[in-house]
Amino acid sequence: MGKVVLQGVGRLGSAILEGWLKTGAVAPADLIILSPSEKPAAEQARAMGAQVNPPLEALAEARAFVIGVKPAKWVEASRSILSHLNRNAVIVSVMAGVRGETISEGFVGRSVVRIMPTTGVAQARGVATIWAADDAARQVGQDLFGPIAETVHLDEEDVLHAATAVSGCGPAYFFDFTRALARAGVEAGLEPEAAERLARATLRSAAAGVEGPDSLDALIDRVASPGGVTQAGLIAMNENGALNRVVQSAVDAAVAKSTELSG
Ligand SMILES: NC(=O)C1=CN([C@@H]2O[C@H](COP(=O)(O)OP(=O)(O)OC[C@H]3O[C@@H](n4cnc5c(N)ncnc54)[C@H](O)[C@@H]3O)[C@@H](O)[C@H]2O)C=CC1
Numbered sequence: 567m568g569k570v571v572l573q574g575v576g577r578l579g580s581a582i583l584e585g586w587l588k589t590g591a592v593a594p595a596d597l598i599i600l601s602p603s604e605k606p607a608a609e610q611a612r613a614m615g616a617q618v619n620p621p622l623e624a625l626a627e628a629r630a631f632v633i634g635v636k637p638a639k640w641v642e643a644s645r646s647i648l649s650h651l652n653r654n655a656v657i658v659s660v661m662a663g664v665r666g667e668t669i670s671e672g673f674v675g676r677s678v679v680r681i682m683p684t685t686g687v688a689q690a691r692g693v694a695t696i697w698a699a700d701d702a703a704r705q706v707g708q709d710l711f712g713p714i715a716e717t718v719h720l721d722e723e724d725v726l727h728a729a730t731a732v733s734g735c736g737p738a739y740f741f742d743f744t745r746a747l748a749r750a751g752v753e754a755g756l757e758p759e760a761a762e763r764l765a766r767a768t769l770r771s772a773a774a775g776v777e778g779p780d781s782l783d784a785l786i787d788r789v790a791s792p793g794g795v796t797q798a799g800l801i802a803m804n805e806n807g808a809l810n811r812v813v814q815s816a817v818d819a820a821v822a823k824s825t826e827l828s829g
């Protein structure tokens with residue numbers, strides 16, 4: 567089967583690692599982790615049998631090489647490992663922006679699959695958008711991320727910018743909204759601790775609602791009694807298209823940044 571190399575155990579890399587360890591999607595004995603500093607998730611993986619920073623000759627057994635470093639770092643990070651990496655290893659990039667063709671050139675023609683996951687992969691409850699130029703690479707992406715995320719396959723690489731702006735970044739938008747809701751609750755008279763507990767629990771409760779088949783319109787409708795309290799809040803939030811405008815501007819800015827990173 568071959569080894570899976572994870573290069574970079576930062577915010578997202580550690581979430582991926584936690585998801586794999588939790589689900590067994592990648593057996594710890596098949597994991598090679600490359601990290602310049604000690605990381606709790608890497609240490610947990612090591613205790614379960616993974617190799618952390620082994621001699622680079624170990625990369626000759628790699629079937630997949632996951633780039634978990636920042637877009638500005640991958641070229642430098644690939645330099646020392648390239649000559650050791652199995653010729654047939656599939657390069658799995660979770661980097662925002664950087665194009666598959668550019669990565670493939672940097673990895674001397676190896677196949678590339680691009681994935682845009684959310685940090686929810688840590689709890690095996692992520693969502694991951696997948697694009698690859700060839701089916702074999704796409705399958706590697708599915709095998710690695712299917713067990714820890716709901717996967718959405720794209721036919722067009724360019725649409726990854728939009729998927730990144732909506733989904734890769736999306737959890738932060740919801741957390742930001744939740745924080746704003748808690749702050750508004752404090753303004754309205756709640757104690758800060760109660761306001762934060764209520765806002766966080768409401769996010770979880772709303773998330774449970776979207777597990778089912780109901781449309782978003784139906785879900786909103788169920789909360790908003792006609793002429794009632796929720797409707798008053800929704801009317802204020804959407805006055806002159808305010809909510810759509812602010813969300814659209816966030817997505818547009820993220821798409822622009824992702825496009826900038828693609829060079
Ligand atoms: N944080 C997120 O929610 C998401 C991040 N991404 C992508 O994931 C990648 C990583 O992002 P974050 O985890 O947020 O950044 P981060 O800065 O938290 O993690 C990057 C890690 O790479 C390590 N690193 C740097 N040079 C290295 C090298 N030569 N060898 C091994 N490790 C090295 C750093 O020590 C750091 O721990 C980025 O390309 C980003 O676009 C994609 C989707 C979501």
Ligand SMILES: O=C(O)[C@@H]1CCC=N1
Nearest residue numbers: 661662730734735736
């Ligand atoms: O903020 C970032 O650049 C990365 C990509 C999507 C989520 N986090």
